[in-house]
Amino acid sequence: GPKVLQIPSHQIIDMGQMVTLNCDPVSNHLYFYWYKQILGQQMEFLVNFYNGKVMEKSKLFKDQFSVERPDGSYFTLKIQPTALEDSAVYFCASSLDEQYFGPGTRLTVL
Amino acid sequence: GDSVTQTEGLVTLTEGLPVMLNCTYQTIYSNPFLFWYVQHLNESPRLLLKSFTDNKRTEHQGFHATLHKSSSSFHLQKSSAQLSDSALYYCALSDRYNQGKLIFGQGTKLSIKP
Numbered sequence: 492g493p494k495v496l497q498i499p500s501h502q503i504i505d506m507g508q509m510v511t512l513n514c515d516p517v518s519n520h521l522y523f524y525w526y527k528q529i530l531g532q533q534m535e536f537l538v539n540f541y542n543g544k545v546m547e548k549s550k551l552f553k554d555q556f557s558v559e560r561p562d563g564s565y566f567t568l569k570i571q572p573t574a575l576e577d578s579a580v581y582f583c584a585s586s587l588d589e590q591y592f593g594p595g596t597r598l599t600v601l
Numbered sequence: 602g603d604s605v606t607q608t609e610g611l612v613t614l615t616e617g618l619p620v621m622l623n624c625t626y627q628t629i630y631s632n633p634f635l636f637w638y639v640q641h642l643n644e645s646p647r648l649l650l651k652s653f654t655d656n657k658r659t660e661h662q663g664f665h666a667t668l669h670k671s672s673s674s675f676h677l678q679k680s681s682a683q684l685s686d687s688a689l690y691y692c693a694l695s696d697r698y699n700q701g702k703l704i705f706g707q708g709t710k711l712s713i714k715p
Contacts, residue, residue: 494645522700526705533605534646534691534703534705539700539701539702541700546700547702582646586699586700588698589648589699591645591647591648592638592646593645594643
């Protein structure tokens with residue numbers, strides 16, 4: 492079936508640095524999402540994106556977070572600066588109708 | 602706010618026995634959409650079942666679930682567990698079938714033993 496890819500699979504970073512998580516969505520999909528899953532907790536919605544714009548964001552989507560998809564390439568989540576509480580697995584999803592998920596990027600902030 | 606509650610933690614069953622994973626929800630949406638996602642080890646979560654029709658059974662790959670708005674439930678069932686059913690199962694809620702955010706439960710790990 493359709494696959495969403497995420498790069499990298501793991502990222503370790505020092506607190507205060509910037510990190511960019513990359514998502515390669517299904518090619519004809521138009522809607523894009525990021526979810527955050529802290530260890531032992533449920534996946535939580537961060538943001539969704541359509542036609543170059545954020546459609547909806549949750550309280551978890553702090554000012555330090557930003558998303559973009561320049562020129563139809565990767566859909567990215569940037570965190571600048573990172574904080575310890577940003578350590579989590581970040582899942583990207585894309586959809587035309589149902590959401591297809593990537594395998595996640597495990598982010599560790601030291 | 603909206604929330605989803607699932608069977609806690611780990612469910613361990615012997616192959617061949619029936620499976621039931623509980624999912625209940627709270628929502629302000631008058632017409633909620635409910636989903637079950639499954640995530641096998643080292644794979645991405647993928648959609649297993651979806652429903653928005655009250656009291657109608659939906660089936661896929663041997664699993665079934667029925668949305669009951671009266672009890673705010675969407676339990677996942679299978680008549681006979683297989684070893685390959687071992688995975689993480691997530692129940693999720695949305696206000697629409699597509700484009701909307703998904704609100705997930707905490708997940709239930711299903712382990713099937715021979």
